[in-house]
Amino acid sequence: MPKRTDIEKILIIGAGPIIISQACEFDYSGTQACKALKEEGYSVVLINSNPATIMTDPEFADATYIEPVIPEAVEAVIEKERPDAILPTLGGQTGLNTAVAVAQRGVLEKYNVEMIGATLEAIQKAEDRDSFRKAMRNIGLRIPESGIARSMDDAFKIASKIKYPLIVRPSFTLGGTGGGVAKNEKDLQEMVEAGLDASIISQVMLEESVVGWKEYELELMRDRKDNAVIVCSIENMDPMGVHTGESITVAPIQTLSDKEYQTMRDASIAIMREIGVDTGGSNVQFAVNPENGDMVVVEMNPRVSRSSALASKATGFPIAKIAAKLAVGFTLDEIPNDITGETIAAFEPTLDYCVVKIPRWTFEKFPETKDELTTSMKSVGETMAIGRTFKEALQKGLRSLEIQRYGLGADGADRTEVSRQEIIDKLTIANSERIFYLRYALQKGFSIEEIYQYTGIDPWFLDQINKIIKVEETLTANRDNLTPELLLTAKREGFSDVQLAQITGTTEEAIRQKRYDLNMRPVYKLVDTCAAEFRAATPYYYSTYEQENEARVTDRKKIVILGGGPNRIGQGIEFDYCCVHASFALREEGVESIMVNSNPETVSTDYDTSDQLFFEPLTTEDVLHIIETQKCDGVIVQFGGQTPLNISDDLNRVGVNIIGTHPESIARTEDRKLFAAMLNKLGLIQPPNDTATDVDGALAIAERIGYPVIVRPSFVLGGRAMKIVYTKEELVNFARHAIKASPKYPILVDKFLEDAVELDVDAISDKTGETVIGGIMEHIEEAGIHSGDSACVLPPQSISPEILENIIDATKAMARELNVVGLMNVQYAVKDDTIYIIEVNPRASRTIPFVSKATGVPLAKAAAKVMLGRTLKELNISDTAKNTAHVSVKESVFPFNRFPDVDTLLGPEMKSTGEVMGIDDHFGAAFAKAQLGAGQKLPVEGTIFISVKDSDKQAAAAIGAKFVEMGFSIIATAGTARFFDEKNIANHPIHKVSEGHPHIVDAIINNQVGLVINTGTGMGSQVKRDGYMIRRAALKCGVPYATTIAGGMAMCKGIAELKKRNIAVKAIQAYHRQG
Amino acid sequence: MKALLALEDGRVFDCNSFTGPGETSGEIVFNTGMSGYQEVLTDPSYRGQIVTMTYPLIGNYGVNKADVESARIQVAGFIVREYQDFPSNFRSEGTLAKYLQENNVMGVTDIDTRALTRHIREAGAMRGVISSNQLDPKVLVEKANQIKSMKGQDLVKEVSTDRPYRWVNNQPVPLEKDITALDETTWIDNSRPYKVVVFDYGIKYNILRNLERAGFELVVVPAFTTANRVKQMKPHGIFLSNGPGDPEPVEYAIDTIRDLLGYRPIFGICLGNQLAGLALGGQTYKLKFGHRGINQPVRDIQTGKIEITSQNHGFAVDIESLKTEDVEVTHINLNDNTLEGFRHKGIPLFTVQYHPEASPGPHDANYLFNRFKQLIEET
Ligand SMILES: Nc1ncnc2c1ncn2[C@@H]1O[C@H](COP(=O)(O)OP(=O)(O)O)[C@@H](O)[C@H]1O
Ligand SMILES: Nc1ncnc2c1ncn2[C@@H]1O[C@H](COP(=O)(O)OP(=O)(O)O)[C@@H](O)[C@H]1O
Ligand SMILES: [Mg+2]
């Protein structure tokens, strides 16, 4: 039966900002859904607050609402667009929960909108732990003993029935927020409290622990004729107790016989039927007792999930696209299998390779949090690798992580002298480094059995790792006569040239040369869903060392686009967005596009985004092989963030043609001396700065340029380990550590510009030297808050025309001086009408998608065309677009709730995982939308808490007055209260925590506070401690908070707007039309 | 240990034996299942064939006594990309290598199985020789060309049981009687109302397990058992099993089936389906490289539902040749629209080309064993 004709317009709910456990994969799924539904002639309406997504590009939907993904906004969109149906299963947990909320408000009946994909009943049956448990009983499946608690008392009652340890799981949350393993009453108390707030229906489940059992996942699809197929089976290397999102996982399942696998298959289909997910994809997780095969159901997600993205990339089966088609009535046998072209989607993909997914963590950014993996996610990204064997895939995966590792050790980054005890500790408690400790353990002579006892990792995996180490040992033993046979064995086991160089004491180049002399190069094999049973139409490749090469080389002009690799803080979806646009541009220009990336969550790794897809690590070795096999004409390194830039010198050195801005120009912006020289030449100013190699040197500089100074060790990029220091003591402290950490590297000391306004400028230049300003963003928070973390507004609100003119001139001057061809981003700080250059990046920046959404100018795409030789004139791109009539605000979203004990104060080191956009005709409304989109529930009445450092009191008074005028009541801590009294602003004083109960934290917990404005100072540990407790409490209780005075001011404006009217929604297509 | 695989068309692959020295020959085919290697090894339908697993890692979960489909390993040889010598599974009783050695079956590893698979896909299933003794490609290719080809060979007689046996509690139980003595009195289990004679053309145990689960009393008889002998037994139903190779030369079986048409309800699987097709006057032909795997989509035309099926066959019934007014096509393969099942409108007979007993593979088509029971109940 073909598609439904009784519906015409479909509303798709996006997943909102990138947060931990909800990353690019929902842009990938949403984009596929939009494409699939448009392809079928439906009119598609989309709501998603995340501007960095491809799906929110104007072409992908008929009406695109970049509005907060909250019930109010969705209702407004429904009211305006009157869709026939709403598709809630492609926007992650956020999309699903929002849809449920909308339905429960009766909005769907009111406008008679049908929920397609999954019904409300089905969603609730799967998501509500209690009804899920009943459902599983009905079909005779076992799930861990458990009980539902709605209060602390319930919790203890249940705990008395089931023995400790207990798993605490809130209902309706994702990535295990607020969950954990409670080993005793104390743990239970804490976790249940956390869980109850985390759950939107304040309900948690306490569950019998099956920690240590093997964890499996099946991805399946079902159509409305009840045909069901398993798309992919996944085995977690890390056993139960480590969240699937935190586990190294492998596809397909490795250690189950067909009998056991089929039992699991039957169970998963039975579950999908019982839950009643009639069409689309679901994800079912199982735990299996390694001793006797007992199987329990862990959970089912009645929607496209993180694992579905992985499954799609691992198999070539486009789950999201097909889910969308099934939702509108197609059946699996009516949908073609694009990969083979000749077969249909009603089959089960079969692999003839092994896939390994490894999470990417950034614990280094949250030093207060222990590096321990639990049932709640902390990883910010993941990488996937494909090989013909597990060993090859694992080693490729490890070098794809971009953590300066080039395989399973032996890459120069190993720890020497690790004590047995330390190894045991690292094995026993899962952590981001455990994979390397498995190696240390085996090298130290731990038996596989022992390691299994400590880790619960299946011996099969441990043996695989042991085999890698055995090869390494052979290599070491023969380091002086590395025979061709041995070299080939090593390559087949996934060893990188870097590892081989390290082992044999030569250079990567030497090893490469040796291989090339032997003509030892990898071959490329296809991901074809069918293990070669049918011819594959789509060129989706991975490399391996085998006999036959399947790479198809055309004689067209070809350009390679290097992607961004795994998401991490500071480098995320924004860069994938740019790479995808580069690919679109190449297609439009008739050039063959070749995408290289290792991040399975992305749109760039969709098989139909580029002409050819290589799912490979982004290292010099792997990239060179592709360039050579494909005989490429050029490479784009500007769009993948820091990743491609890190290898651009190597590529350049061996004569690869890097198109666009020349690598030397990049060097001129990264090398401090060259950079300073350039600014001098152009008569531009940067904050006074210098570099020191020892403590005294640093102190001398600080004395000269004056405190406060901003310091950082020169070896880290991306604002890592940056610190603002106000005093001699702090500086000495920092300098000591920095120098101890890396004696070779100097410390960079800059004058810290206090209370300066920061601006971001994105520009694009062509080969004729013409430069167009894409957009100018004024940061809400002052300089000192990382550009990636502070909110910003386009166009600027408080900057004088003269300053803006000067900024534009400066930007163009630098673009010309650097011969930029493509994109350039500059960060400025303006203080007392002086313009300081903070940094220049001659490449795509994090703000490109935001600017493009705000102005309607596809900058990344244009940049790619310019790099191919087009001129801005030809593309008719001009300066005018940047002055939009509407106001666009970008707000950042932070993962603090995942990192206990971390202060939420912002600083020069980036901490945010994602961003949202708010657009409206006025700043206030736009800002309010951005806040709502970011999950801050701005109050329209009630009490505001204000407590600020002295230098902020003047400004705080203004804010206070405004709030009072709006009818809010104000509570403030002593100092602030006194100041307000003088300015006779009505307020009630309240105790700091250190002053004893009842204090501000009590007030927050008893939700007597609607908004917290609290600016912390670096000094006085007690002050800091107080501020810290206030901010953590606000975070925990979901009370919106501002940690800068500027942020507070903006919130005040936003709230003023919200009081006037409730949010009005408008499609970006409409904004762009009006220009 | 170094070994070579040589194909009749001259293509040669390097590999290593993981079962020690040896030489073996047969038709090279590939199976795309990612699990179930032990079931594959012991499936009599693979007689005379060297099986390549397209999934590269094989041996991971070891072998055990329970997962066998016949009394011994049936394949002529086994080809994998990376043999796994360290099995891990709570049911594992030993390594794959040891298992193959005990059965004197050669296994080779470290070979580009994907290249081999693509070659077979393009050039068709073909004869080949694996050897660790003879490493001269020319000689081996020569040998490969000496092998009898599948077409025209009766492999059934090699795998069919020579004595009848009962199937009780999931095991074969030898019959005291010999064939000539088979009659009504052969049936002894009153708790099982329906008696079914099972023709063994190379039957998989899991078919018998399923028939027993469906409630039948079973007597398995050799392929050459005559129609008269069966009639002496007065069964309620007759089952035609799967089996290896080309159906055409198995004339004795075809004749027997022809004589039994209409006598009692008949259910056939795989080779049984092909023999029944021939008995009904249809034709069979050799597929280019066959269907071997556990992900083949089949549509049940009556219900419209799709089953993901387990398959293993190199020959098929020509769907056109059966388009007579009294035969109805009931199942077709959605990948290549080949015939997957038919029924006779006039007499109680239905057969499927694929393997509803799975093992390895999905259980989607399991309902067919009950359908057989219903058919018997109705007639
Ligand atoms: N009963 C249990 N015993 C031990 N570990 C568990 C149990 N239930 C869940 N887990 C672990 O917690 C992780 C998250 O649980 P899950 O139900 O999948 O929540 P989420 O919705 O966050 O995926 C699982 O991947 C598993 O590793
Ligand atoms: N001299 C300075 N005065 C004030 N703030 C600064 C200064 N230098 C850097 N910052 C702040 O630190 C942030 C990060 O510094 P930046 O050089 O941009 O590092 P990154 O490479 O991480 O972007 C900037 O966004 C800015 O807010
Ligand atoms: Mg889960």
Ligand SMILES: [Mg+2]
């Ligand atoms: Mg910066």
